[in-house]
Amino acid sequence: xxxxxxxxxxxxxxxxxxxxxxxxxxxxxxxxxxxxxxxxxxxxxxxxxxxxxxxxxxxxxxxxxxxxxxxxxxxxxxxxxxxxxxxxxxxxxxxxxxxxxxxxxxxxxxxxxxxxxxxxxxxxxxxxxxxxxxxxxxxxxxxxxxxxxxxxxxxxxxxxxxxxxxxxxxxxxxxxxxxxxxxxxxxxxxxxxxxxxxxxxxxxxxxxxxxxxxxxxxxxxxxxxxxxxxxxxxxxxxxxxxxxxxxxxxxxxxxxxxxxxxxxxxxxxxxxxxxxxxxxxxxxxxxxxxxxxxxxxxxxxxxxxxxxxxxxxxxxxxxxxxxxxxxxxxxxxxxxxxxxxxxxxxxxxxxxxxxxxxxxxxxxxxxxxxxxxxxxxxxxxxxxxxxxxxxxxxxxxxxxxxxxxxxxxxxxxxxxxxxxxxxxxxxxxxxxxxxxxxxxxxxxxxxxxxx
Numbered sequence: 107x108x109x110x111x112x113x114x115x116x117x118x119x120x121x122x123x124x125x126x127x128x129x130x131x132x133x134x135x136x137x138x139x140x141x142x143x144x145x146x147x148x149x150x151x152x153x154x155x156x157x158x159x160x161x162x163x164x165x166x167x168x169x170x171x172x173x174x175x176x177x178x179x180x181x182x183x184x185x186x187x188x189x190x191x192x193x194x195x196x197x198x199x200x201x202x203x204x205x206x207x208x209x210x211x212x213x214x215x216x217x218x219x220x221x222x223x224x225x226x227x228x229x230x231x232x233x234x235x236x237x238x239x240x241x242x243x244x245x246x247x248x249x250x251x252x253x254x255x256x257x258x259x260x261x262x263x264x265x266x267x268x269x270x271x272x273x274x275x276x277x278x279x280x281x282x283x284x285x286x287x288x289x290x291x292x293x294x295x296x297x298x299x300x301x302x303x304x305x306x307x308x309x310x311x312x313x314x315x316x317x318x319x320x321x322x323x324x325x326x327x328x329x330x331x332x333x334x335x336x337x338x339x340x341x342x343x344x345x346x347x348x349x350x351x352x353x354x355x356x357x358x359x360x361x362x363x364x365x366x367x368x369x370x371x372x373x374x375x376x377x378x379x380x381x382x383x384x385x386x387x388x389x390x391x392x393x394x395x396x397x398x399x400x401x402x403x404x405x406x407x408x409x410x411x412x413x414x415x416x417x418x419x420x421x422x423x424x425x426x427x428x429x430x431x432x433x434x435x436x437x438x439x440x441x442x443x444x445x446x447x448x449x450x451x452x453x454x455x456x457x458x459x460x461x462x463x464x465x466x467x468x469x470x471x472x473x474x475x476x477x478x479x480x481x482x483x484x485x486x487x488x489x490x491x492x493x494x495x496x497x498x499x500x501x502x503x504x505x506x507x508x509x510x511x512x513x514x515x516x517x518x519x520x521x522x523x524x525x526x527x528x529x530x531x532x533x534x535x536x537x538x539x540x541x542x543x544x545x546x547x548x549x550x551x552x553x554x555x556x557x
């Protein structure tokens with residue numbers, strides 16, 4: 107995407123005045139979009155680093171603290187319980203107090219809790235703090251995608267949000283590097299890793315300064331002067347002369363029950379089911395992956411292989427960013443999910459390093475590409491006054507699956523006498539279910555985010 111320069115003349119008297127959202131939709135991709143994308147993306151990457159780190163810490167603490175399989179499963183799931191609550195509450199707050207405010211608060215919450223986790227004296231303390239980390243993580247992700255989506259020009263919106271989601275790959279790769287280099291080094295390696303995970307505390311201050319508040323949110327709250335300043339800040343780098351906008355109207359306070367009203371029930375159900383099955387498959391597979399590989403290889407080898415598999419996320423995001431504006435949201439999302447199902451079957455059957463890495467990389471690439479498209483489509487299917495609430499509720503419902511999935515792995519392994527085929531066959535079925543639900547979503551490629 108390149109920045110171009112244009113000058114917008116005042117529309118003829120016979121033409122209706124453009125809204126501020128029209129003006130945002132007509133913009134080229136400017137340096138202000140880049141700043142917003144990077145500022146939000148760094149927070150996103152820090153989230154991914156935190157979620158990824160716990161899978162390595164699980165593998166180490168299982169040995170250091172002699173944890174049972176059930177205790178390890180609870181450690182893997184407790185953060186997602188917090189994320190389920192955080193996503194729902196955070197989305198609702200984003201429609202009440204603003205996207206930027208919630209983004210900043212959540213960075214502080216999970217950054218501080220992460221640092222305190224490094225001081226954990228036992229499993230109970232670790233679980234409580236991990237739950238608090240989840241609260242912050244769960245609230246931030248849907249809010250960040252909503253904020254970026256509301257500033258992105260409509261012809262590029264899907265691609266920009268997929269690129270935002272691609273920062274997840276950077277964070278997950280960082281977690282894999284830390285897991286490989288730091289976590290196994292001595293009895294306190296995992297504590298040092300968690301201290302690194304406290305970086306969001308400092309970044310929250312930077313984010314608060316550089317992130318703009320959503321124009322759509324400001325207008326919905328009747329803060330027209332702030333909304334106008336924000337639009338002009340995005341127009342200035344493109345050399346566009348501001349024009350007088352049609353007056354905006356304040357919107358009533360959102361009610362969560364509206365997600366199932368005014369013909370939205372079909373969309374909400376399809377979206378929630380997609381989120382549920384994508385979460386189940388992804389977190390069931392990747393939270394346990396270092397531990398599962400450690401049953402076949404040494405701990406250090408398993409961490410190294412997980413790092414290689416994580417690197418495959420990057421081409422998956424790149425392909426998704428290209429296809430989402432070319433083939434549309436539904437087709438792209440369903441295709442990536444079906445490829446993920448095939449990769450899961452292959453990974454469960456793989457018995458050599460070559461095939462483990464090949465199918466693991468395909469699973470990583472296709473699964474994370476699907477995540478990028480899912481985050482792109484989610485804010486698009488609701489109007490402004492419901493957008494944060496709708497995105498947060500979908501993410502919150504999906505997190506229920508991320509709680510369940512890590513708990514399902516031990517009994518599935520036991521049923522298959524330790525073999526992986528049954529675990530990943532179940533994940534493959536979930537991917538197919540997610541693809542079916544995705545095809546029921548409305549297609550919003552190229553359309554404005556209108557109320």
